[in-house]
Amino acid sequence: MFRQLEGSQAIAETVAMCRPEVICAYPITPQTHIVEGLATLVKNGTLSPCEYINVESEFAAMSVAIGASAAGARAYTATASQGILFMAEAVYNASGLGLPIVMTVGNRAIGAPINIWNDHTDSMSMRDAGWIQLYAETNQEAADLHILAFRLAEEISLPVMVCVDGFILTHAFERVDMPTQEQIDSYLPPYAPRQLLDVDEPVTIGAMVGPEAYTEVRYLAHHRQMDALELIPRLSAEFRETFGRDSGGLLHTYRTEDAETVVVSLGSVNGTIKDVIDEFRDEGVRIGAISICSFRPFPMESLRVALAGVRRVVTVEKSLAIGLGGNVAPEVREALAGMGISVATIIAGLGGRAITRSSLRGVFRDAVEERLPPLTFLDLDLDLVHRQLERERADRRSGPAAESMLKDLGAVASRVG
Amino acid sequence: MEAATNGQTVGPARVRFYQTGTFTVGNRLLDVSVQSVQSDPRRNNSLNSGHRACQGCGEALGARYALDAAMRATKNRIVVANATGCLEVFSTPYPESSWRVPWLHSLFGNAPAVATGIAAALKVKGKDDVRVVAQGGDGGTVDIGFGCLSGMFERNDDVLYICYDNEAYMNTGVQRSSATPAGAKTNTTPGVGEEPGNVFGQGKSVPLIAMAHGIPYVATASVADLRDLEYKVQKAMGLHGARYIHVHVPCPLGWGSAPSDTIRVARLAIESGLFPVFEAEWGEVTGRRRIRDLVPAQAYLEAQGRFRHLFGKHPDTRRIAWIQDIANRNIRRFGLLDEGVQS
Amino acid sequence: MFQVRIHGRGGQGVVTAAEMLSVAAFLEGRSAQAFPSFGSERMGAPVMAFCRIDTREIRLREPIADPDALIVQDPTLLYQASVFEGLSPEGFLLVNSGRDPESLGIGEVLARLPAGHMVAVPATELALEHVGRPLPNAVLLGAFCALTGAVGLESLAKAIRDRFPGDVGERNVGAARAAFELVASKGSGMEGAARHVQTA
Incomplete structure (x- = not known):
């Protein structure tokens, strides 16, 4: 019911x-x-x-x-x-x-x-x-x-x-x-x-x-x-x-038939991704999406089958392997070894930052046009980071970093996104 | 105390035992119904022979007596959760096991919670006749498992938890725990420097903390008095809810005592007042074991290598007196020399 | 798709309002998604909740940055610039206030909206009168039905009763009806809203 x-x-x-x-x-x-x-x-x-x-x-x-x-x-x-x-x-x-x-x-x-x-x-x-x-x-x-x-x-x-x-x-x-x-x-x-x-x-x-x-x-x-x-x-x-309905399985594919670019993600973000995929498809861009349901065991073979013929994969990941990049991308790369498919990582949505259609549009566009670097942090405020690094260079005792960056940012509590 | 405690009073007639240097009682003199569990050839041998414990291991002795008593009290229907530690390691060198009970080892700090889960499963399955015993050493109980233990007490889960207290992390090679007594040498409180050995802190009495939870039954016991241990385990198994028994178990390796002296050292702890033996119901002390032949704390300390740095050519009289004060406070607090208290 | 953003303060039932709105749309056979602004705010802190209504499955998971309608449950929030952020030029604005809209000091916002797309309702007073508690959420939803036509009043009434069984629910339904009548009597842009939903 x-x-x-x-x-x-x-x-x-x-x-x-x-x-x-x-x-x-x-x-x-x-x-x-x-x-x-x-x-x-x-x-x-x-x-x-x-x-x-x-x-x-x-x-x-x-x-x-x-x-x-x-x-x-x-x-x-x-x-x-x-x-x-x-x-x-x-x-x-x-x-x-x-x-x-x-x-x-x-x-x-x-x-x-x-x-x-x-x-x-x-x-x-x-x-x-x-x-x-x-x-x-x-x-x-x-x-x-x-x-x-x-x-x-x-x-x-x-x-x-x-x-x-x-x-x-x-x-x-x-x-x-x-x-x-x-x-x-x-x-x-x-x-x-x-x-x-x-x-x-x-x-x-x-x-x-x-x-x-x-x-x-x-x-x-x-x-x-x-x-x-x-x-x-x-x-x-x-x-x-x-x-009487589909749930679970190893992975879900969305408009991957004939796709040159496929976005791989885990969890609810695939909903937003699907909406963006539809927009690109309306423009004739050959792009699709896969959401991995079973991350352990990792569906190596199913991914190889689903991504056969694809030119590039973009992972959208909600976790950061600090000092490396993504958690998902290395595993996808291993699954696709020898298939000549490039895999780029987008780190997004950390700590609840909204993953918006407009931001995804930008990075997917970059991917399709071969401009996407191997590792991208979606909507990263790099200036904020650089200002903190500057403060740390200027003052040995620069204090707690997170608090300093929040102070720098000012009041944003009412922000929607 | 009640009948059968220490084998001192039995049934309607008081039987006196006059044996020197031991509390082992002549079971042949007793009525069959009050003979010790261990004297019964059909006892379960819950912790069977062949395990890898050291010679003179107090914990192995205590665990065997305690579990056999629990088995008798429940007609052989107990499930045991065991914390990581010596007892777990020496009893289960894969693929062998000394356990003749259904037995689960999960982790170092979670035996009380695992036991809670077992008890919950048994309840929901309607197996009301099967009871749960959890056990661990002082490290697993007083330190790393303390949060889970307190939670189990607070909820009054139907578990008897038995702590075998040998006063340090023996399994990992004798390091200090919060049950290590003041002045004792361990490998993390070495016998060197200005004040060798363990710090003179305030200590941590888990039996008293258990009582503060108001649980139905708390007792301390010692391998120096195995009949008393059996009695207390059987009594505990007659009750429901959270129950706690804290058993003093010398470790020859960690204490620097002779394997043949395990019982003697344990007895000196009682007779000096350093290890008070008592029981409590619903948070109130209801019985204590009277000191029979009071000995100075020094007699207990001198029997163990871990206190050797206190003695020698220049005895550390200040700190020996300090330890004696601890014993004196126990004697006052628990009335260990009071008349009328049966020994 | 019709998107609603509700602003209020912790304790005013902002999340419950979004929830009831989504249930009302669900009862009309549409897809609806309601979710809070995901904060750990305590009583009195500014909070937001969102509701999307569509004839198709809603897959989008981003917060609502470009709402078709805004409900402001606490008029003291009107002076936070971000409250009106992204409001569609064809959008609706519903404010909990007994004052004349022109006197609320948000003239700039009103000027951008089509005629009849903004209404102020004394929701707290109506709630006190009907329910006996100063909870404006259900009342405002009644007004919202009249203002936007995004959901029908009867569906809303059922959603309120689902959430608050018994007498409390009936009283809230009564308060919502009163607010509906109040707005309907002023003549609002229901037609426009209905068109909006259909073309979503």
Whole structure:
């Protein structure tokens, strides 16, 4: 049934229909509305049986999920930003133990400087933690990916992170075709754990593993993620049969047929990109877009197929690998090795800076006309940076940089973009 | 204290044991119903033999007694969450395991939270008869796991947490923890300089902090009195909600004591007042173990290499007196010499 | 596409207004997207919320820099230059004020807008009268329906009732109706707005 509702509410209600048995949560903006929604659904008895545990930190949140999952319960949590860093040790542990926990990440920047707005720095910091990472483009997909995530996690015994752009999706009201309980029940069977803390068949979980087998245990996790490359499209096809719409999959293509230029991105920014692509197409420019849904496992082969015949790729990335450039572009380059396709990186939307059509038009135009440098920072105020560098040259004790740059900028609190 | 504590009073008739230098009691003299768990040939051996602990390891001894007692109390239906540390490492050298219980090790600082998750799963699955025990060393409990521990207490999650306190990070090679006593030498508080050994700070009593959470049951215990440990674990397993037992477990390697002296050193800690043995319910002390033969703190300190720098040709009388003051304060605070308190 | 930007202060229900507006459009079978200005502002701080309405799927995720309509829930914000930023020359302006528009000191802005595209409504007073609380958001949406015709009053009433079940909702609906009547009686540019939506 179509409903007009907040992304967080759509996620909360969908997660509840996935019948998680243990939910643990620690509040962090912009994830709060999701866990508040779930708290209500548990308290009012809609979601039952379910234990909802208000923990004292994100580290505890993931740890409670680990214990619950190992004891046979379907476990869910949600976090963002500093929260995912604070739980980092347990994030790695959950995947290392092969526990099928599902976690929503309401994508948000990392401090310092403290910033509550959207970018992908948080989930990117965990891209190699052994979790499957799925990025949602719309709130419809954000809700749907959770259903897929539980199914996928439990089939391959790995945890899944559903990455949802903070505020842009979590706090946006839009139309979502909400699944029914019957649909979800037919798609998602009850959790049958591969390993279980069972008093009748005691097992030791979490033993020390030395050099004699550590590599093989890690390789097994890699193998499982490679299996997921096959499984994700299959589960998405099954999803279409059950729910009657496309959600998930490894990647989404948009007007890439005959394209010379393709823009690759993750998450909600692909919506704005599509609008710009349409404008260029109206002018006869052969340009298309791909949004990567499954960033882990990374869809190497699917990208090669989708980008065969393309001349250039532009990645639009909401995280910065400081000292390198993009996080996504190097992986795309590796996928396209030997195909003679150039890959340029655009770093955009850091800390919530609006990614506007007009700015994208400019850089896409540059790309099409072969003027785009390998690394571009969208709408970067380079003068502001240079003035700060000047202050630092002039005065050894130039003070805290972020504050100095803000002061330089003056009051901009009421700016729209 | 109640019947069976220390094997001193049993059932309706008071049985006295006169053995020298040991609290090990002659189980043959007792009624079967109050014989120790370890005297039962059908005991579980939760931490089975063959593990890689050092000779004289207090933690291995404490863990075996504690878990076997928990197993008996629950008719062998417990799940265990274990923090990283000696106990975890020496018990599970892949692919072997000494654990004869369902056992999960996740991380150093999260055993209380993992246990909370297990308890939640068991509850939601309707497995009311299965109980949860979490355990770790002092590092995993008093330091890095402290936040998770406090959270578990505050929510009153149905978990018994047992801390085996050997007063330093032994697994990593004897470094100071916030449970390391004043003056003790560790590899990060070396026995050199003007004031060798650990700082004379204010210390950190997690049992008292646990009591401040108002949880149903808090107790301290020692491997010097294993019957008391068994009793307390069994008592704890008879209750629901968050429970905490803090067990003093000498580490011959880290303390510089002889492996054969583990029990003796642990007993000197009790008899000097440096390790008060007590229990508390709902935040109030309800029992304490009376000191039987009071000894000066020095007797405890001299038995261990980690305090050697306090003695020798020029004893550090000022700091020895300081430690004695700590013992005296414990004795006053917990009434360890009070008449009427059973020993 | 019809784009609305709502300015107000934290605690005035600015985000809720955008949300209800989007629900009203949804109820009329259109696509709508409402979102806040993503701040951590506390009570009283200037805040914004946005709402897009279209007959097609809305994919755009940028904030609304060129609105077709502005709702200013707090008249003290009128003197921030950025409030009017990007307002379409054919746009609408709705201000919460009991004063005559000419006396608001925004003559320059009024001069740019077509006749009948600006209206001031004493929304706080109407809210106090009908709801008993000085929350102007639902009231202003009633006036917005009359001013722009972007959504119908009955859809709005349903959206308000969805958000505020029971008596509070009914009172807010009553307040919104009163504001609608007030604006309709002044004669506004509804026709233009309807055309705008259709051609979006």
